[in-house]
């Protein structure tokens with residue numbers, strides 16, 4: 001079996017997806033092509049990242065066949081609603097220059113708008129047309145997911161959320177497991193905001209002869225949570241793919257459980273992103 005987590009759709013999400021936020025089209029094209037050669041098989045973008053064209057071009061010109069690669073893209077907050085969602089998805093498909101999207105996510109729930117259920121229903125139709133392999137969400141709480149299940153009887157295959165040693169999401173992970181939803185972590189290595197300089201990650205890394213980033217990602221993956229990591233640096237990209245050459249011990253996990261819990265990103269219940 002392919003290495004990774006099997007989704008309810010049957011697709012397999014690998015342990016590490018390559019993140020592309022902040023890469024412009026030119027940088028994304030090159031990074032995605034290189035990352036595919038280095039061994040990455042999944043790529044994460046979003047219409048809001050303004051680089052779908054670069055990500056798609058990188059995938060189309062990679063040395064690995066398209067069907068062995070996975071792309072995730074996401075519907076922006078401003079595109080909630082049935083008609084808007086269909087238009088936005090088709091624009092993403094054109095930007096990517098691909099025939100189908102592997103994983104399509106509602107980027108944020110924006111509960112104040114009250115349109116995420118209608119949007120979710122629109123995604124089903126696009127999947128029925130063969131344009132999307134797997135549908136999911138990002139930054140949703142259990143309450144939001146329950147509204148989707150109540151409306152369609154189907155839980156999203158994936159909920160991509162902030163999840164790292166400094167924001168463990170214990171309760172959400174349990175709630176998602178109970179509903180058959182795979183949690184994918186964004187921010188596992190802390191988004192360049194100081195997490196990797198923490199002495200505890202550095203201590204565990206030194207003991208295993210790996211980097212703090214590898215420890216941070218292994219912490220998630222060892223608990224069955226696949227991660228996303230972005231690097232513009234080929235050496236770090238290679239390092240980030242290597243999560244299976246070491247195992248964290250119970251003592252390591254106990255030390256990593258001592259992080260103060262502080263969110264890096266936004267609160268999906270109140271913050272809005274368009």
Ligand SMILES: NC(=O)c1ccc[n+]([C@@H]2O[C@H](COP(=O)([O-])OP(=O)(O)OC[C@H]3O[C@@H](n4cnc5c(N)ncnc54)[C@H](OP(=O)(O)O)[C@@H]3O)[C@@H](O)[C@H]2O)c1
Nearest residue numbers: 019020021044186187190191192213228229230231232236
């Ligand atoms: N769904 C959502 O709402 C959401 C939100 C945020 C992010 N995301 C997705 O998740 C991805 C990851 O988030 P992110 O890009 O913000 O940040 P990230 O992947 O958590 O961190 C990237 C930072 O870490 C550095 N880095 C990478 N590997 C490293 C290593 N081995 N050692 C030391 N430093 C390393 C990178 O620098 P270099 O490039 O110089 O190596 C960069 O500064 C995004 O690209 C995006 O695809 C999704």
